[in-house]
Amino acid sequence: MSENDVLVTVVTLAFNQEKYIRQCLESIVSQKTTFRFELIVHDDASSDNTANIIREYQQKYPSIVKAILQEENQYSKGGKIGARFIYPIAKGKYIAECEGDDYWCDPNKLQKQVDFLEQHPEYSACVHKCRKFNCQTDQFAESFPHINAEQDFSTEDVILGGGGFFGTNTIVYRQDALQGAQERYWQLSPVGDFPLALSIAKRGKIHYFPEEMSVYRIFVKGSWSSRTMVGPEAYKKRITHISKMRESLKAFDEHTDKKYTDAIQEKIDLNDFNLYWDFGKWSLLKTTSHYKQRSFIGKLKAAYHCIKAHF
Numbered sequence: 001m002s003e004n005d006v007l008v009t010v011v012t013l014a015f016n017q018e019k020y021i022r023q024c025l026e027s028i029v030s031q032k033t034t035f036r037f038e039l040i041v042h043d044d045a046s047s048d049n050t051a052n053i054i055r056e057y058q059q060k061y062p063s064i065v066k067a068i069l070q071e072e073n074q075y076s077k078g079g080k081i082g083a084r085f086i087y088p089i090a091k092g093k094y095i096a097e098c099e100g101d102d103y104w105c106d107p108n109k110l111q112k113q114v115d116f117l118e119q120h121p122e123y124s125a126c127v128h129k130c131r132k133f134n135c136q137t138d139q140f141a142e143s144f145p146h147i148n149a150e151q152d153f154s155t156e157d158v159i160l161g162g163g164g165f166f167g168t169n170t171i172v173y174r175q176d177a178l179q180g181a182q183e184r185y186w187q188l189s190p191v192g193d194f195p196l197a198l199s200i201a202k203r204g205k206i207h208y209f210p211e212e213m214s215v216y217r218i219f220v221k222g223s224w225s226s227r228t229m230v231g232p233e234a235y236k237k238r239i240t241h242i243s244k245m246r247e248s249l250k251a252f253d254e255h256t257d258k259k260y261t262d263a264i265q266e267k268i269d270l271n272d273f274n275l276y277w278d279f280g281k282w283s284l285l286k287t288t289s290h291y292k293q294r295s296f297i298g299k300l301k302a303a304y305h306c307i308k309a310h311f
Contacts, residue, residue, distance in 0.1 A: 280309025
C-alpha cells in the first residue's frame with residue numbers, strides 16, 4: 001500500500017446536530033496516525049446550522065473531509081444511508097464510525113485499533129469501552145460494556161449483547177464485513193448498528209480494549225432513545241421495534257444456516273422480557289423464559305418491580 005493511500009474511512013451521519021457536530025468532527029480530524037484516513041460526513045438535509053459547520057471543516061481539512069450534503073431528507077424516503085451514499089465511495093481498508101452527536105475522546109484511538117487489526121488479520125474488528133453522556137441530566141453516566149479486561153467477543157456474545165453491546169462509535173472493522181449489507185437480516189432491521197455488528201461478528205472475532213476512547217450521548221432530542229424510550233407512545237413504539245428486531249434475528253438465523261439458533265432465541269426472549277420489565281407488564285413478563293429461569297428471589301423482585309411501576 002502506498003503511503004498516499006487511505007487506510008481508514010471514518011463515517012459520520014448527521015441531522016440537526018449543530019450543538020454537537022463540531023465536537024464530533026474535531027475529535028476525528030485531531031486523530032494522531034501514521035497513516036492517511038478520510039472522513040465522509042453525510043448531512044441529511046438538516047434545518048439548522050449543521051451543514052454549514054460541516055462545510056467549514058471541509059474547507060479547513062480538504063484532504064480529509066468529504067461532505068455529502070443532501071437537499072432532501074433521505075432517511076424519510078427509506079433505505080439505508082450508508083449503503084446508498086457512503087460505503088460505495090469509501091476508500092479505506094477499514095471503516096470507523098461516529099455519529100454526529102457523539103465524539104472520540106482519545107486522539108490515539110484509530111492508531112491503536114488499526115495497529116491491532118494490521119497485526120491480526122484473523123480478526124474482523126476491534127472495539128473498546130465507551131462512556132455515556134445523559135443529555136437530560138447533562139451528566140456523564142456509566143461506561144459500557146461493563147467489562148474491565150481485554151478480551152475477544154464471539155458471534156454469540158454479539159447476538160446476546162444486542163445493538164447496545166458496544167458503542168457504534170467504538171468500532172473499527174474491515175470493509176469486507178459490509179458484504180452482508182444487502183442480506184435480508186440487515187434490510188429488516190429497524191436500526192443499523194445491530195445488523196452491522198452481526199455482519200462483522202460472523203466474519204471473524206472481535207477484540208475488545210477496556211480503555212474509554214469515545215463518548216456516546218443518550219436522550220439527545222430526536223435520537224432513537226428519546227423517540228422510543230419516553231413519552232405516551234413509548235410502549236407502542238417499543239413493541240414495533242422489538243417485532244422488527246425479531247424478524248431480523250430470524251432472518252440472520254436462516255442466513256447462518258441456524259448455527260446460532262440457541263443464542264438468537266435467547267435474545268428474542270430477553271428482548272421481550274426487557275420490554276415488559278421496562279413498562280411493568282407483569283402478566284406478560286412472567287410468560288418469558290428469562291423470567292421462568294430466575295430464582296425464587298429473582299421472581300419476587302420482578303413482581304415487586306412491576307407492582308412499583310404502576311404507582
